[in-house]
Amino acid sequence: xxxxxxxxxxxxxxxxxxxxxxxxxxxxxxxxxxxxxxxxxxxxxxxxxxxxxxxxxxxxxxxxxxxxxxxxxxxxxxxxxxxxxxxxxxxxxxxxxxxxxxxxxxxxxxxxxxxxxxxxxxxxxxxxxxxxxxxxxxxxxxxxxxxxxxxxxxxxxxxxxxxxxxxxxxxxxxxxxxxxxxxxxxxxxxxxxxxxxxxxxxxxxxxxxxxxxxxxxxxxxxxxxxxxxxxxxxxxxxxxxxxxxxxxxxxxxxxxxxxxxxxxxxxxxxxxxxxxxxxxxxxxxxx
Amino acid sequence: xxxxxxxxxxxxxxxxxxxxxxxxxxxxxxxxxxxxxxxxxxxxxxxxxxxxxxxxxxxxxxxxxxxxxxxxxxxxxxxxxxxxxxxxxxxxxxxxxxxxxxxxxxxxxxxxxxxxxxxxxxxxxxxxxxxxxxxxxxxxxxxxxxxxxxxxxxxxxxxxxxxxxxxxxxxxxxxxxxxxxxxxxxxxxxxxxxxxxxxxxxxxxxxxxxxxxxxxxxxxxxxxxxxxxxxxxxxxx
Numbered sequence: 001x002x003x004x005x006x007x008x009x010x011x012x013x014x015x016x017x018x019x020x021x022x023x024x025x026x027x028x029x030x031x032x033x034x035x036x037x038x039x040x041x042x043x044x045x046x047x048x049x050x051x052x053x054x055x056x057x058x059x060x061x062x063x064x065x066x067x068x069x070x071x072x073x074x075x076x077x078x079x080x081x082x083x084x085x086x087x088x089x090x091x092x093x094x095x096x097x098x099x100x101x102x103x104x105x106x107x108x109x110x111x112x113x114x115x116x117x118x119x120x121x122x123x124x125x126x127x128x129x130x131x132x133x134x135x136x137x138x139x140x141x142x143x144x145x146x147x148x149x150x151x152x153x154x155x156x157x158x159x160x161x162x163x164x165x166x167x168x169x170x171x172x173x174x175x176x177x178x179x180x181x182x183x184x185x186x187x188x189x190x191x192x193x194x195x196x197x198x199x200x201x202x203x204x205x206x207x208x209x210x211x212x213x214x215x216x217x218x219x220x221x222x223x224x225x226x227x228x229x230x231x232x233x234x235x236x237x238x239x240x241x242x243x244x245x246x247x248x249x250x251x252x253x254x255x256x257x258x259x260x261x262x263x264x265x266x267x268x269x270x271x272x273x274x275x276x277x278x279x280x281x282x283x284x285x286x287x
Numbered sequence: 288x289x290x291x292x293x294x295x296x297x298x299x300x301x302x303x304x305x306x307x308x309x310x311x312x313x314x315x316x317x318x319x320x321x322x323x324x325x326x327x328x329x330x331x332x333x334x335x336x337x338x339x340x341x342x343x344x345x346x347x348x349x350x351x352x353x354x355x356x357x358x359x360x361x362x363x364x365x366x367x368x369x370x371x372x373x374x375x376x377x378x379x380x381x382x383x384x385x386x387x388x389x390x391x392x393x394x395x396x397x398x399x400x401x402x403x404x405x406x407x408x409x410x411x412x413x414x415x416x417x418x419x420x421x422x423x424x425x426x427x428x429x430x431x432x433x434x435x436x437x438x439x440x441x442x443x444x445x446x447x448x449x450x451x452x453x454x455x456x457x458x459x460x461x462x463x464x465x466x467x468x469x470x471x472x473x474x475x476x477x478x479x480x481x482x483x484x485x486x487x488x489x490x491x492x493x494x495x496x497x498x499x500x501x502x503x504x505x506x507x508x509x510x511x512x513x514x515x516x517x518x519x520x521x522x523x524x
Contacts, residue, residue, distance in 0.1 A: 163393065169381040170390050177377040179361035180339060180370070182394025182440065 005135050006256045007249055012137065014228075014248025015145030016210065018241040019203035020221050021228035022151055023196035029235030030172045030192045031087060036098040039222030040105040041197060045071050045204035046213050047109055050118055060120040064205045068198045075197030079190040087189070102218065109215030120208035144206040148244065151199055152237045158195075159237070168192060172235075227270040233280030242281055246273065292317050292475050293338075293369070293444050298348040298357075300330075300337045300499075307333040309499045315444065320466065320476045322490035322507075324483050326519060330499040331479040332374055335448045338477075339371045340364035351443065366394050368443035372450055374479075376433040378421035384413055387421040387432050391439030399441030400472040406435040409465055427458035434462070438469065445474045451482045463489055483515065497521055 024038045035041075048070055052063035082101070086093035128139040159165040167188050171178045175185040207213060207221070224247060231246050232239025247266040254265020273281065293315040300308040308330050315321050325331050336342040337357075338349060344357035356367050370391070378387050388406060407414035410431040416424055421432050430450055437445055451459040459482070466489050470476060480486035487493060487507045495503040495518035503510065503518030 163389075166382065166386055166390050167393060169386075170379045173379040173381050174377060176341065176361075177373060177379070178390075179341070180365060180373065181390050181436070182362045182365040183390075184360075184362050 002256070003253075006252045008132075008135055008137065009141070010249030010252025011245050012141035012145050012248070013252060014241075014245030015141070015148035016203070016206055016244070017224045017228050017247050018148040018244030019144065019151065019199065019206060020225035021232075021240045021244055022148070022155065022237065023199040023203070024222075024225045025229045025232070025235060025237055025240040026155060026196045026199065027193055028229065029237075030168050031189050032091075032172075033083065033087060033094050033189075034091075034098070034226075035083075035196075036095060036222065037101040037105060037218075038098075038196075038200065038225055039220065040102045040109075040218030041071075041074075042200045042204050042207060042221050043213060043215060043218040044074075044105055044109065045197070045201040046120070046208040047113055047118070047215075049201070049205055049208060050120060053120065060122050060205055060209060064201060067204075068201045071197040071201040072194040075193040075195070076190045079193035080186070083193065084186045084189060102222075106215050106218060113215060115214055115216070117212035117214045118208070119212050120205070122209045126209060140206070140209060144210070147202060147206065148241060151202060152241050155195075155199070155237050164191070224266070227266065231270060231273045231280055233283035236280070236282040239280060239282030246281075290317060291315065292319075292352060293477075294350045295334075295338070296348055296350075298334070298337060298344060300333050300342050300344065302333075302342075307499050308337065311496075311499075311501055313494060313501065313504075315475050315477060318470060318473070318475055319491050320470060320478065320489055322486035322493045323477060323479045323496060324481070324486050324493060324515075324519060325496035326481065328498075329496040331496055332448055333499070334496070335371060335374075335446050335477075335479055338364070338446060339369060362394065365440055365442075369446065370437040370440045370442040370444075371446040372430075372433045372437045372448060374448040374452065376426075376429045378429055378432055378436075380420065380422045382421055383418050384421050384424065384432055385417040388413075388435050388439055391436035393440075395440055401435075401438045401441050403439075406438065409468060410435060426454050427462065430454060430458075430462055434465075434469075438472070438474070441472075442474055445469065445476045447476065447478045449479055449481065451480060451485055459485060483519065487515075495519055 020042060024035060027033050027035055045067060048067040049060055049063045052058060052066050053060050082097060083094060086097050125139055129136045130139060159168060167183045171183055171185045171188045178185055227247055228240055228243035232243030246269055250269030251262045251266040255262035291314045295311055295313040298308055298311040311334060323331050337344045340359050340361040340363060346358040347355045349357040351367050351369060356364055359367065382390060388403060412428055413431055450462060463485060478486060490507055493505065493507050493510060494501050495515060503514060
């Protein structure tokens with residue numbers, strides 16, 4: 001029974017990794033941009049929620065409603081004034097710029113909030129659990145997985161059921177021809193990054209409630225997010241959820257064998273999936 | 288003679304240091320079908336790219352209904368009323384046939400002649416294939432989607448760049464058979480073609496390009512076969 005419990009906990013943890021990865025997947029899927037600052041932007045969002053909650057005396061679940069539009073604006077401005085300038089045929093400039101941005105965000109947060117660990121306090125719900133047969137499931141981990149599913153479902157609806165989603169897909173296919181349809185690719189990219197930052201803010205909410213965070217933990221979140229995106233198949237949102245769950249379960253199983261193996265087990269699962277299916281579990285047909 | 292819809296005056300275009308167009312002058316009248324013919328590399332597609340704003344042009348070199356549009360970007364040119372069927376069709380692989388058509392109306396703000404139903408009446412096979420991926424169709428059907436997509440913006444001027452390229456003659460004939468209906472919607476048309484015979488059949492006016500310049504211009508009935516041959520190849524027949 002302990003193995004069933006371990007797998008269930010791993011699946012729930014996968015929800016958090018899927019949330020880390022969904023924004024990265026969205027941005028990559030539309031503009032083929034690998035945002036190396038994505039993990040740090042999640043941490044930045046966590047500090048925005050912390051600041052809102054502290055300054056206004058709000059519960060984190062309420063503070064996130066204010067932080068989300070703020071982070072949308074951050075994403076929109078970042079894309080419009082920085083990333084759009086370096087997007088092109090050469091993939092190196094965006095990598096360098098987002099790497100630099102990662103360093104700037106980390107140091108900015110260290111300057112503003114110090115290196116002390118912080119945590120978002122959600123109250124009694126953090127310790128609440130429900131019994132599913134013989135297994136006890138934490139309410140917060142369950143809420144995290146449900147949120148990941150809702151976010152990915154909503155992003156899929158946006159992608160495949162709306163005019164904006166059509167513009168996202170058309171721009172992703174061929175930005176020049178999309179321009180001939182009256183679509184402004186740079187605006188589309190800015191909106192996409194804004195939405196990615198809203199998803200990052202939701203991820204930050206659960207990150208900050210689940211564990212301590214400090215300005216330097218962004219790069220590790222980026223690695224988990226990146227692995228989930230690659231395992232799932234580049235640009236596939238449901239694949240990203242599957243990728244997050246694969247890492248979560250692998251980490252859970254690794255930790256059950258030996259607590260020191262938790263992180264390593266996730267990386268080994270990543271390598272194994274890449275060896276067996278180099279394009280990921282659910283690659284987009286036209287990639 | 289009706290008022291010019293599109294006027295191109297002394298248009299030049301460059302790819303870096305390479306000059307591709309040299310002072311092109313051209314006028315398209317309301318409801319007219321203009322054919323631009325010329326051999327490979329004559330500058331026809333460059334002319335299309337300049338008109339649609341993909342290539343930058345001097346502000347006053349292109350006017351649409353008296354408004355200077357040479358400096359506008361591709362989305363702004365589309366909003367002004369010029370849409371293009373690009374060479375090679377360039378359908379969006381992620382989109383279904385119907386979505387490819389709908390994306391053509393992305394910038395549309397009001398009602399207009401062209402609707403999905405009218406396009407399906409024009410190209411009935413697309414109604415059957417509406418849920419298929421656009422790129423899963425045959426070449427001719429893809430070309431129908433590309434034309435329909437361009438029409439969905441209800442353009443004042445429709446540009447067609449090499450629409451017969453790679454298609455069987457019978458398919459080309461079927462596609463060009465729809466042009467009278469397209470013109471009935473009020474759109475003026477510029478067709479860029481290497482297929483001289485096809486271009487002469489549908490056009491009211493023909494311009495022949497060579498090495499980035501217009502070397503011959505006139506009504507098809509006024510131009511002799513030798514004159515066109517000479518302008519097209521740069522040698523006497």
